[in-house]
Structure formats: structure tokens, C-alpha cells
Amino acid sequence: MTDGMKEQPKRSLSGLKVKPVYTPDDLANTDFARDVGQPGEFPFTRGPYPNMYLGRLWTRRQIAGFGTAQATNERYRFLLDHGQNGISTDFDHPTLTGYDSDHELAEGEVGRLGVAIDSVRDMDDLFLDIPLDQVSVSLTINHPAIVLMGMFLSVSEQRGVDWGKLRGTVQNDSLKEFHGQKTFALGPGPSLKLTTDIVEFCTNHVPNWYTISISGYHIRESGSDAVQELAFTIAQGMAYVESALERGLPVDSFAPRLSFFFGCHNDVFEEVAKYRAARRMWARIMKDRYKASKPESMRLRFHTQTLGSTLMRQDPQNNIARGTLQALAAVLGGTQSLHVSGYDEAFDIPSEEAMRMSLATQLILSHESGVTNTVDPLAGSYFVESMTNDIEEAAWQYIGKIEAMGSGVYPMKSGILSAIDSSYIELEIARSAYEYQLCMERGEQVVVGLNRYQSEGTQKLELFQFDPEEEEWQKGRLIETRGGRSPAEVKSALSSLKQAARDDKNLMPPVLEAVGALATEGEILDTMRDVYGEYVDPGVF
Amino acid sequence: MATQSTNIKVLLAKLGLDGHDRGIKVIARAMRDAGMEVVYMGMRVTPDQVAQTALQEDVDVVGISILSGAHMRLISRLTKALQELDIADDTILMVGGTIPEDDVEPLEKMGVRGVFPVGSFTTSMTEFIFQNVSRGRSAPQL
Numbered sequence: 001m002t003d004g005m006k007e008q009p010k011r012s013l014s015g016l017k018v019k020p021v022y023t024p025d026d027l028a029n030t031d032f033a034r035d036v037g038q039p040g041e042f043p044f045t046r047g048p049y050p051n052m053y054l055g056r057l058w059t060r061r062q063i064a065g066f067g068t069a070q071a072t073n074e075r076y077r078f079l080l081d082h083g084q085n086g087i088s089t090d091f092d093h094p095t096l097t098g099y100d101s102d103h104e105l106a107e108g109e110v111g112r113l114g115v116a117i118d119s120v121r122d123m124d125d126l127f128l129d130i131p132l133d134q135v136s137v138s139l140t141i142n143h144p145a146i147v148l149m150g151m152f153l154s155v156s157e158q159r160g161v162d163w164g165k166l167r168g169t170v171q172n173d174s175l176k177e178f179h180g181q182k183t184f185a186l187g188p189g190p191s192l193k194l195t196t197d198i199v200e201f202c203t204n205h206v207p208n209w210y211t212i213s214i215s216g217y218h219i220r221e222s223g224s225d226a227v228q229e230l231a232f233t234i235a236q237g238m239a240y241v242e243s244a245l246e247r248g249l250p251v252d253s254f255a256p257r258l259s260f261f262f263g264c265h266n267d268v269f270e271e272v273a274k275y276r277a278a279r280r281m282w283a284r285i286m287k288d289r290y291k292a293s294k295p296e297s298m299r300l301r302f303h304t305q306t307l308g309s310t311l312m313r314q315d316p317q318n319n320i321a322r323g324t325l326q327a328l329a330a331v332l333g334g335t336q337s338l339h340v341s342g343y344d345e346a347f348d349i350p351s352e353e354a355m356r357m358s359l360a361t362q363l364i365l366s367h368e369s370g371v372t373n374t375v376d377p378l379a380g381s382y383f384v385e386s387m388t389n390d391i392e393e394a395a396w397q398y399i400g401k402i403e404a405m406g407s408g409v410y411p412m413k414s415g416i417l418s419a420i421d422s423s424y425i426e427l428e429i430a431r432s433a434y435e436y437q438l439c440m441e442r443g444e445q446v447v448v449g450l451n452r453y454q455s456e457g458t459q460k461l462e463l464f465q466f467d468p469e470e471e472e473w474q475k476g477r478l479i480e481t482r483g484g485r486s487p488a489e490v491k492s493a494l495s496s497l498k499q500a501a502r503d504d505k506n507l508m509p510p511v512l513e514a515v516g517a518l519a520t521e522g523e524i525l526d527t528m529r530d531v532y533g534e535y536v537d538p539g540v541f
Numbered sequence: 542m543a544t545q546s547t548n549i550k551v552l553l554a555k556l557g558l559d560g561h562d563r564g565i566k567v568i569a570r571a572m573r574d575a576g577m578e579v580v581y582m583g584m585r586v587t588p589d590q591v592a593q594t595a596l597q598e599d600v601d602v603v604g605i606s607i608l609s610g611a612h613m614r615l616i617s618r619l620t621k622a623l624q625e626l627d628i629a630d631d632t633i634l635m636v637g638g639t640i641p642e643d644d645v646e647p648l649e650k651m652g653v654r655g656v657f658p659v660g661s662f663t664t665s666m667t668e669f670i671f672q673n674v675s676r677g678r679s680a681p682q683l
């Protein structure tokens with residue numbers, strides 16, 4: 001205030017202070033061995049593995065799904081042929097929310113933003129000619145995860161693939177659905193129970209499967225800042241750990257199979273700091289608070305998706321530059337797998353051309369940029385280490401608030417549930433989203449092509465072409481499935497499921513029975529909605 | 542920076558199963574801060590529910606956000622529902638979301654008065670409302 005000439009301190013995208021110059025004084029309280037350490041060693045700040053990309057490059061995992069299972073299967077094979085080495089499924093809204101393709105609410109959305117799956121027959125088509133014991137598969141599904149996971153296990157069994165050989169992930173992060181992504185079906189308590197059922201079942205029967213992908217990505221897409229993304233994701237991870245401990249599972253039996261999923265925004269160093277802080281926080285939480293003893297239980301591994309919300313309609317080719325910077329930040333932050341969003345995603349789901357460009361971005365980073373030649377190249381930077389400390393400290397404040405909302409032996413579990421009930425998390429994210437929007441509209445946050453450096457005229461892109469006939473085809477297939485099964489078998493399977501839900505048993509065994517009897521996803525979810533009730537959006541802003 | 546009350550009443554909703562509600566909540570705050578009364582129905586409502594609520598709440602504006610690609614089918618059902626309740630003419634219908642350029646004209650033919658694709662500023666929407674809501678209730682008479 002006294003010196004009008006003095007420049008305003010810069011701030012990171014999430015509002016953390018950034019000084020013009022950093023020096024060793026900024027790390028006076030940082031003990032390098034204790035707080036940063038060696039890659040592959042506690043507290044894993046520098047990465048989960050000692051050799052990182054020198055040992056193995058990140059997995060290039062572009063998510064895909066649209067239309068029918070057959071159409072998506074073709075896209076998977078296209079991606080596998082063009083340098084992809086893992087499959088990530090994107091389901092349509094009816095599948096994500098647990099409705100069959102002929103439900104009233106599904107109209108116009110069948111196969112629109114992802115692939116439509118109604119029964120185990122569709123799951124079989126989806127992975128036609130893809131060897132399930134060789135390709136790692138990520139099932140991006142949450143509240144109905146137990147059903148889709150059941151279908152996947154059932155298909156594997158039919159093909160004679162041992163469940164022990166399956167490698168992959170089910171997102172199964174039910175809690176974030178109440179404030180990020182919003183494809184909920186059931187309330188917070190019942191959906192957390194189902195998440196924990198999958199953890200318990202896979203721990204015992206599908207040992208190489210990642211049981212939850214604890215996701216900050218959707219929280220960030222919903223408008224949170226990086227601090228909130230980090231804090232709410234870690235808090236939810238703690239709630240899942242507490243829920244599994246409450247079930248009686250030993251911490252080291254399930255913790256190594258938890259993984260994380262973050263977004264990547266434009267502020268390169270803030271993003272790198274976020275990933276490094278996440279690893280350090282998780283390692284300390286698992287070791288000190290939950291008494292894990294295996295290093296695998298403490299080391300955080302994560303998938304990154306560059307954020308669709310940073311992509312602009314104006315000058316869409318600019319999005320290729322944004323995607324490259326974000327992918328660079330994810331790699332400098334030590335991601336284990338990566339999806340670069342298509343440059344045309346402000347218009348529609350990505351075209352094949354856009355996905356080819358995203359894969360090329362990853363390949364150029366891998367093989368031309370030199371950033372993979374040494375492990376954690378930014379370690380020891382006065383700025384990056386300071387930012388890592390700052391973002392961690394800010395995240396702990398939120399986690400403390402959520403813990404204070406809970407009580408008992410498992411306060412993070414009860415704290416998250418009450419933070420969801422009171423819409424606390426949703427409103428915090430909505431506030432950040434609004435503030436960011438106002439900053440853009442006032443021009444305080446420059447977005448090239450949107451509020452500065454606009455160009456004349458518009459470029460016409462070749463967009464993804466959706467075939468509206470596919471919805472009718474899918475409905476026809478559903479009717480055919482319903483007609484070709486034993487009604488008595490379906491009825492009996494669904495009533496065993498209902499009884500198991502009432503008795504609070506693990507629902508995976510009865511779900512496996514139901515999908516085997518060709519019960520549809522909607523029928524199985526309806527059975528659960530009967531017992532647990534349906535969650536309704538509180539409509540807060 | 543909230544301005545004073547404007548007497549303009551807006552109904553906002555998301556049709557279908559689409560979960561992308563970041564934009565509509567931002568818009569709800571912006572309209573509230575511009576002095577409008579905002580009724581937000583939340584997600585997963587049907588066109589009939591929107592039309593019924595628009596009638597009951599006697600709103601000036603209905604704003605729909607769709608990022609699922611299902612806008613053509615859902616908006617056509619909504620405009621029919623508004624016509625059936627005989628409120629289509631004095632309700633200003635706005636649609637936002639991932640709306641391709643080629644769909645703007647067909648939407649306008651259905652009766653949509655303003656289309657706001659992703660990336661639109663909230664000020665463009667509030668200004669649109671101030672310019673289009675008449676019936677003499679936008680400024681309280683003293």
C-alpha cells in the first residue's frame with residue numbers, strides 16, 4: 001500500500017503466492033532427506049519408482065467410447081494399432097447412471113458420450129478379439145461399478161481367462177459423484193458400501209486389479225482449483241481406507257491396489273507441485289495414520305487427463321498447445337498413465353484425427369523432448385519445492401475441516417459423508433468455478449483467443465459424426481436380450497440380490513449371478529434403488 | 542457487486558442425464574448477482590417438469606444447459622410442453638452447452654430465443670435477458 005510503484009505479487013492459477021525469485025532461504029524448513037528423499041522411497045515425493053520413465057514410460061491411455069459396443073471396439077483396435085497400450089472405457093450417461101437404453105431419461109443419450117452397455121452381451125462385444133489377460137483395461141464407472149465389473153468378470157470367465165491374470169482399474173470412486181461428474185445413482189452411504197464391496201471382493205478374488213481410482217480429475221473439471229482438487233481427493237481416499245478398515249480388511253491387503261486420477265490445468269509448476277505433494281501426503285497418511293507397513297501401500301500412483309474445461313472453441317488448434325503443456329506438466333510430475341484431451345472437445349467427443357494428435361503429443365514428449373532422461377528433474381528447485389510445501393499446507397486446511405465434520409474411530413469417513421450431505425464440498429467448488437469465470441470475463445485471467453488475441457473468422461473442424469440410428473439399434477438389442485433369457489432365472493437372481501442388500505452382505509456374488517442370468521444393468525440398479533433409495537440432485541449453487 | 546433487485550425471474554434446469562453442471566451453476570450465481578430471482582431445478586429433470594415449474598413459478602426466462610449432445614430431441618420436447626401449457630409465447634427460452642453451429646438455426650426455429658455455446662460469458666446472458674424481458678416488470682415503478 002505504501003509503495004504504489006511496487007509490482008503486485010503474482011499468484012498461481014489457484015491463488016498461491018508466487019515470488020519473483022526463490023532462493024535457498026525459501027527451503028529453510030525443508031529437510032531434503034525427510035521431505036523430498038529419493039525416488040521410489042518414502043515419502044515418495046519424487047515418484048513411486050526409483051527409475052521412473054527410465055524403467056518404463058507412462059502408459060498412453062486415451063479414453064474412448066461411443067455408440068454401440070461394436071463401434072467402440074473398432075476404435076479400441078484403431079488406438080491399439082496407433083501406439084496406445086491400454087484401454088480406457090467411456091460409458092454413455094444411461095450406463096453411468098444405471099438406466100437401460102430404453103428408459104425415459106435415456107432419450108437422445110444412448111451411445112452419445114460413451115458406449116452403451118445394457119447387459120453382459122454388450123460387454124462381450126466391447127472386448128471382441130482383445131486379449132483380456134494382455135491388455136490393461138480401465139472401466140470408467142462409479143455408482144453402477146459393481147454391475148459393470150461383474151459383467152467384465154463374467155466375460156473373462158466365459159473366455160477362460162483367470163481372474164488372477166486380469167490387470168486393470170475400475171474407477172469406483174462413488175463419493176466424488178456428488179460434486180464432480182455427477183453420474184450418481186444412490187446416496188452417499190449406500191454407494192460407499194458398494195465401493196467397499198468391490199475393494200473387498202477384488203482383494204480376495206482379483207488380486208491384480210486396481211479397485212478404486214480415487215479421482216480429483218472430475219472435481220477439477222467441475223471448477224475447483226488445484227488445492228481443492230488435491231484436498232478433496234486425498235480426503236476421499238482416506239474415507240475409502242477407513243471404510244475398508246471398518247470392514248475388517250488389513251490395510252496392507254487392499255491399499256496397494258488403490259490408485260489415483262488427477263486432472264492437469266495450465267499452470268505448469270502448480271500442477272507439478274500438486275502431484276508431488278499428493279505423493280508425500282498419501283505416503284505419510286498411510287504410514288503414520290493408518291499404520292501401513294508395505295511401501296506399496298504408501299506410494300501413490302496416478303493417471304492424468306488433461307482438462308477438457310481448459311479447451312476453447314475459439315481457435316481450436318490452440319488447444320494442441322495447451323494439451324502439450326499440460327501433458328508436459330503431468331510427465332514432470334511423474335504420472336503413470338496419461339490421456340491428452342482432444343483439441344476438438346469443446347465441440348463434441350473427439351474425432352479420430354484429434355485422438356491421433358493426442359497420441360502424437362504423448363509420443364513426442366516421450367521420444368523427442370528429453371524430459372524422460374532423468375528422474376524427477378524439478379526436484380530441488382527452490383520454487384517447485386516451495387510450491388509443493390505451500391499446496392500441501394493449503395490442502396491440509398481443507399482436510400482438517402472435513403475431519404472436524406466427522407466423529408468416532410473413522411472421522412474421515414463420517415466427515416466426508418456429512419460434507420456431502422451439507423453440500424459443503426459442492427459449494428466450495430462452485431465458488432471457485434464462479435470466481436475463475438469472473439476472472440476470465442474481466443480479462444484478469446488471459447485466455448488466448450477467448451478474451452485476448454482473438455482472431456477473425458472461424459476454423460471449421462471435421463468433427464466426430466454421431467450416428468443417431470445407433471440408439472434404435474441398441475434398444476432393439478436390449479429387447480432381443482430380454483426376450484432370449486429365462487424370466488424365472490432373472491427373477492430369482494434379482495430377488496437374491498435384494499435379500500443380500502437388505503442383509504448388508506457383499507453384493508458382488510449376487511450381482512455376478514444376475515449378470516450371468518442376463519439381467520440388465522437397469523434392472524440390477526432398480527433393485528438397489530428399491531432397497532437404498534435414489535439420490536436426487538439437491539440443486540444448490 | 543450485486544445490483545438491486547430487477548423483478549426478473551429465471552428458471553434454470555438440466556434436462557436428461559447429463560452431469561455437466563459447472564456452467565449452469567456459474568450462470569445461476571451470475572444471474573443472482575445481477576439482481577434476478579433464480580430457481581434452479583438441478584439435474585435430471587424432464588421437459589414436462591420444466592414446463593410445469595415455469596408455469597407455477599411464473600418465470601420470465603427458462604434457461605436450459607445441455608452438454609450431452611441430446612439438445613435437439615430434448616429442446617423439441619420442451620418447446621412442445623411449453624406450447625401445451627400456453628406459456629411458450631411469454632417465456633424466453635435460452636439454451637447453453639456444447640451446441641454445434643449448425644444446430645443454432647434449427648433450435649431458433651423451435652422457439653429458442655438465445656443460444657449460448659460453451660465459452661459464452663455470463664454477461665452476454667444477463668444482458669440478453671435485460672434486453673428481452675419486457676412486460677414492464679423489469680424496473681420497479683416508484
